[in-house]
Amino acid sequence: MSTVHPGLRAKRRKANLRTLGFLSPWLIGFSVFFAYPLISTVYFSFMKYDGFAPPTWVGLKNWTYVFSDYPFFWPALRNTLWLVLVMVSLRVLFGLGIGLLITKIKTGAGLFRTFFYLPYLAPPVAATMSFVFLLNPGTGPANTVLNALGLPEPGWFTDPSWSKPSLTLLALWGIGDLMVIFMAALLDVPKEQYEAAELDGAGPWHRFRFVTLPNISPIVLFAVITGVIATMQYYTEPLVAAKVASGVIGGSGQQFEPGYPDRTTLTVPQIVYNLGFQRFDTGAACVVALVLFALAMTFTAVLMRRRSGFMTAED
Amino acid sequence: MPRIRRNTAVALAATAAISLFAPACTGSTESGATDDPNAGTTLTFWHGWSAPGEVKAIEANIEAFEDAFPHIKVNVVKGITDDKLNQALRAGGSKAPDVVSSFTTDNVGRFCTTNALADLKPFLEKSKIDPVKTFLPPMAKYTEHEGRRCTVPLLGDAYGLYYNKKAFAEAGITAPPKTLSEFDKAAEKLTKTQGDSYRQLGFMPNFQGYETTFEHYASQFGVQYFDGSGKSNLASDPAATKLFTWQKSLVDKLGGYKKLEKFRTGLGDEWGPRHPFHTGQVAMQLDGEWRGKMAGDAKLGFEIGAAPFPVPDDQVADYGKGYLSGTVLGIARISKKQNAAWELVKYLSTDTGAVVSFANAIHNVPSTVEALKSPKLNNDPLYRTFVDIAQHPKSAHAPSSVNGGAFLLTAQDLGVKYEAGREKDLAGGLKKTDTQVDKDNEQAG
Numbered sequence: 001m002s003t004v005h006p007g008l009r010a011k012r013r014k015a016n017l018r019t020l021g022f023l024s025p026w027l028i029g030f031s032v033f034f035a036y037p038l039i040s041t042v043y044f045s046f047m048k049y050d051g052f053a054p055p056t057w058v059g060l061k062n063w064t065y066v067f068s069d070y071p072f073f074w075p076a077l078r079n080t081l082w083l084v085l086v087m088v089s090l091r092v093l094f095g096l097g098i099g100l101l102i103t104k105i106k107t108g109a110g111l112f113r114t115f116f117y118l119p120y121l122a123p124p125v126a127a128t129m130s131f132v133f134l135l136n137p138g139t140g141p142a143n144t145v146l147n148a149l150g151l152p153e154p155g156w157f158t159d160p161s162w163s164k165p166s167l168t169l170l171a172l173w174g175i176g177d178l179m180v181i182f183m184a185a186l187l188d189v190p191k192e193q194y195e196a197a198e199l200d201g202a203g204p205w206h207r208f209r210f211v212t213l214p215n216i217s218p219i220v221l222f223a224v225i226t227g228v229i230a231t232m233q234y235y236t237e238p239l240v241a242a243k244v245a246s247g248v249i250g251g252s253g254q255q256f257e258p259g260y261p262d263r264t265t266l267t268v269p270q271i272v273y274n275l276g277f278q279r280f281d282t283g284a285a286c287v288v289a290l291v292l293f294a295l296a297m298t299f300t301a302v303l304m305r306r307r308s309g310f311m312t313a314e315d
Numbered sequence: 316m317p318r319i320r321r322n323t324a325v326a327l328a329a330t331a332a333i334s335l336f337a338p339a340c341t342g343s344t345e346s347g348a349t350d351d352p353n354a355g356t357t358l359t360f361w362h363g364w365s366a367p368g369e370v371k372a373i374e375a376n377i378e379a380f381e382d383a384f385p386h387i388k389v390n391v392v393k394g395i396t397d398d399k400l401n402q403a404l405r406a407g408g409s410k411a412p413d414v415v416s417s418f419t420t421d422n423v424g425r426f427c428t429t430n431a432l433a434d435l436k437p438f439l440e441k442s443k444i445d446p447v448k449t450f451l452p453p454m455a456k457y458t459e460h461e462g463r464r465c466t467v468p469l470l471g472d473a474y475g476l477y478y479n480k481k482a483f484a485e486a487g488i489t490a491p492p493k494t495l496s497e498f499d500k501a502a503e504k505l506t507k508t509q510g511d512s513y514r515q516l517g518f519m520p521n522f523q524g525y526e527t528t529f530e531h532y533a534s535q536f537g538v539q540y541f542d543g544s545g546k547s548n549l550a551s552d553p554a555a556t557k558l559f560t561w562q563k564s565l566v567d568k569l570g571g572y573k574k575l576e577k578f579r580t581g582l583g584d585e586w587g588p589r590h591p592f593h594t595g596q597v598a599m600q601l602d603g604e605w606r607g608k609m610a611g612d613a614k615l616g617f618e619i620g621a622a623p624f625p626v627p628d629d630q631v632a633d634y635g636k637g638y639l640s641g642t643v644l645g646i647a648r649i650s651k652k653q654n655a656a657w658e659l660v661k662y663l664s665t666d667t668g669a670v671v672s673f674a675n676a677i678h679n680v681p682s683t684v685e686a687l688k689s690p691k692l693n694n695d696p697l698y699r700t701f702v703d704i705a706q707h708p709k710s711a712h713a714p715s716s717v718n719g720g721a722f723l724l725t726a727q728d729l730g731v732k733y734e735a736g737r738e739k740d741l742a743g744g745l746k747k748t749d750t751q752v753d754k755d756n757e758q759a760g
Contacts, residue, residue, distance in 0.1 A: 070758075
């Protein structure tokens with residue numbers, strides 16, 4: 001048994017208390033905004049709870065209902081995963097492409113910056129409504145132009161096979177935030193490295209691959225992770241698009257089933273809301289929230305693990 | 316990135332993901348309260364009307380109430396949606412409503428089973444009001460769920476057929492159709508195509524074409540939604556099969572789903588002056604009594620008529636019936652002023668003068684038997700058509716359900732797939748719908 005000098009023990013205790021003191025704001029925030037909601041969510045996922053009567057234990061009933069019987073769960077999950085893969089990839093590629101273009105052009109860069117940034121400033125509801133109007137299959141200008149060119153006219157937000165690509169187009173239209181971040185990162189790449197690469201005979205692709213990309217890889221990772229999390233919380237745009245495109249925008253006593261057309265715009269956050277706040281089924285809503293949490297954690301963990309092959313040692 | 320930063324980033328990402336959703340999964344419960352109905356108090360009343368004329372009309376009624384009950388002041392909050400209402404009933408708080416109204420009659424089952432709204436039976440008994448004798452029988456029925464009365468009707472809606480008289484004359488149609496086969500012929504005659512679209516469509520049969528919803532059609536067919544044991548009955552009820560078959564055949568006759576849907580998505584807002592019936596783009600419209608006033612306000616360039624919506628050919632004896640719904644009124648169970656709140660609910664829903672003046676002002680159908688007999692009730696023949704539909708013995712509302720009418724949306728979902736040709740097997744689709752409805756009801760029950 002080892003003995004510690006009493007003076008040293010007091011010193012250690014003091015150091016520990018000081019550490020705890022410094023950590024306490026984070027600990028309080030973590031407990032209130034993470035641990036308590038997480039534990040509550042797990043607890044309520046095993047309860048029948050409508051928000052009025054006290055919760056009662058139902059075991060795995062909510063879990064079975066969500067996975068086997070709730071008709072919206074799998075379509076919403078498939079749609080969310082589709083959006084995470086396609087929308088996030090395209091947003092990163094498009095944002096980087098626009099950023100590259102604007103940093104390279106000599107004249108009119110300001111105009112381009114404004115042109116691509118302005119849509120990002122539009123409130124999501126207004127932007128979505130405008131987009132649904134532009135892509136209205138019957139009266140929208142997009143199809144009028146396609147018709148004049150003799151090209152096929154898609155049903156856009158009203159066609160199950162076009163609804164998610166339409167949402168992706170809307171997301172690309174509001175690419176301004178990523179464009180600015182990429183522009184800042186691209187302008188930060190040391191010029192000497194490009195000069196050295198050029199002296200070594202590197203062409204544009206090799207300069208991008210071996211100079212630009214390693215330098216901006218932390219920003220790419222940031223864009224991917226925040227994009228994945230934001231897409232997992234994607235709620236407003238698909239809901240508004242579905243409501244406006246379906247024409248059911250809150251009539252007298254009319255109920256609206258989310259996901260128009262054919263549940264193709266349903267996302268996981270929408271079904272959390274549908275279950276928890278429209279069907280008063282808090283237990284099942286908690287199950288879906290936990291699935292979403294697990295997915296977000298998994299995606300983030302995988303991306304963070306992959307970072308070593310993606311980032312340089314200094315990052 | 317050092318390990319500590321990685322862990323922090325993961326934790327932050329996780330926090331961001333869950334903090335948005337986890338609070339959705341907590342809630343609170345609260346019990347009711349007793350109060351002195353003669354004490355001075357202020358009630359908060361939430362309603363969903365938002366059009367200036369409607370807001371003015373309800374406020375006039377509230378002023379009349381405050382004159383009659385000077386010790387009660389009413390703080391009126393307009394334009395409340397059901398989503399806001401649901402949250403307020405759950406969360407409570409100092410600004411939560413005491414008296415609430417909702418346009419969604421399908422929500423009554425949920426309001427009653429969750430005890431979100433107070434049981435009105437003791438209040439009705441104390442005031443010696445028998446709801447079955449006071450209100451129109453179908454309206455008395457849709458405001459309760461399995462014997463628990465948590466709401467009363469505050470004006471009703473009846474659904475019928477509006478038609479463009481000018482278009483009828485041009486097509487040589489002399490009277491509104493009574494049977495669905497007559498209706499189909501009229502719709503075809505009234506349809507004029509233009510390119511790959513329509514110059515004038517006889518009728519928009521697609522589900523989600525404003526009021527052309529499953530339940531509004533179902534009332535004409537007499538669909539029995541549930542069997543004696545409460546199980547979904549659509550696959551076993553020939554009326555449901557007839558409904559979907561007829562609707563799909565009309566969609567096909569008028570140009571097919573795709574063409575109609577493309578036309579539908581380019582039509583004006585249901586609640587604005589550019590409604591396709593107002594603009595002459597659609598010659599017949601399944602709608603509620605309010606459309607007459609809206610069409611009048613829009614000052615159309617043609618005369619319109621109204622009639623009950625047609626019935627299947629083998630039910631011609633029941634011609635005159637229609638779908639009924641309306642606004643429901645209740646007291647928040649968390650309200651501490653329930654006795655005072657009852658005075659307001661009683662006044663708005665049963666005082667003949669208040670009901671008639673409000674019905675006349677917003678062109679809704681009165682919900683009390685006395686108000687329907689009142690000589691002061693609007694005599695406009697268009698409006699009276701809907702007053703008559705409301706009183707037809709076969710007029711009905713869909714049954715109340717514990718999950719806010721999810722079964723209607725599930726049935727309509729099948730309808731959309733069937734009309735679009737994405738579901739070919741109607742019998743199989745109806746069986747799947749029954750299974751889904753039963754599972755949803757079991758989960759909610």
